[in-house]
Amino acid sequence: MLSFEQKISILEGFTELTRKDVSLGRVNFHFYGSVFDKTIVAYHIHPNGNGFVYTGDMEGFASNQKGLVNVRDYDETELRNIVKASIANLSSDAEISHQQVWKGPENESLLLVQEDYFWNIYTNDMLEESFETYNEAEAYLKEEGFIRQ
Incomplete structure (x- = not known):
């Protein structure tokens, strides 16, 4: 499992994302280039290691009712891949794909x-x-x- 700092570092490496600190030490990352009203890619990344990435209804991801996948136990490659997929899903390229x-x-x-x-x-x-x-x-x-x- 990646530490909170490692997850934040990976997410900050995506220059298209904007960090927003929220309550209880949690951090969200928004993609303001989204063609949808939805802009949150990473939701409530928490110092205890918990956190979520938005995948909506994309195939291949076990998302909850809100379209979020828990990334608590993801390694670096898994986290990078799911964030890339989320950004693609929210971008103008998503309409074509x-x-x-x-x-x-x-x-x-x-x-x-x-x-x-x-x-x-x-x-x-x-x-x-x-x-x-x-x-x-x-x-x-x-x-x-x-x-x-």
Whole structure:
């Protein structure tokens, strides 16, 4: 487990993040280049070693209901990787990387796109459905017989 000082040093190495000291000795790091209202990347990094990184609904991370992953036991590589993923998720590049094509049983195509805090399904330029989470959108598409390409 990294010490508080090591975690802070790693997070301060991300020049796109801004440090903000909060109560009880905890520290948050904001990404003000976010294309979303959400700007916190690292939340409540605490001197006792606890802390969280925001991943939202990104696949591959075991986030809680608020989209946060506890990084208490992360090593340096794991912490750097999750912070990079969080910044990419909140940046303008995230809109491009969060698009998926799904093929239907009759070879029709739908586009699943993350926009702001929603997962929207489009047929051409027409909005078909909108969901609050990726899992809801994925379940709907699978129920309708679509397969991710």
